[in-house]
Amino acid sequence: MLLRFPECVEVDAWTGVAWRVGQATVAHVFGGEDQLIRITFRAEPDEVMAFEHLGSPYFRASWGPNVVGLLLDDDTDWAELAELLTDSYCLQAPVRLASQVPRPA
Template sequence: MSPSPAERLRRICLALPESVEVEAWEQPTFRVRGKIFAMLQGSEDGLAVWFKAPSGSQEVLVEAAPYRFFRPPYLGHKGWVALRLADGVDWAEVEALVRRSFSLIAPKRLAAQLAAT
């Protein structure tokens, strides 16, 4: 039996240096030194991971694939993006996006550790 999307995301996030899982708003959030770098959100549309993206990336991702990516409420105005974790999601892409979000949120020393791996 393959792991659930929540478990797969958890494994990706908790493999990052000093990352921890904290439940907030009845959903798992993944943090580094108290700052959120990824969130799992569920809705009537299914599960999605929310993550920080570099400036300009949100528009590119949402315009290129609006059925996969969307601007999440509350954090979208800060450059965050959400990716629907539907069947057939590319988990290598999820990992790359989460790692990039971590690099944008984490202190420079921890981000450098990640870049070295």
């Protein structure tokens, strides 16, 4: 899904796989010691707080002020995740690239 965004590339991360636009990370998928799969992405500061208050399956990642995590499981809402990843890309990409991404009306 992320590779359809302008200049977004998949790279090996310190663990798992990440997607970047330029030097900015859009999303990162990795497994924890508990063998559960997680994805992190960027969000606006007020959204980070909202996700933090929602609790599981969301969590606040400790490696950045605007990084949110989501535990991927059988109950994952993939359409919602696609929207969150689109938002993350638009936050991380230069304006000239983000403006090329179709947004819901």
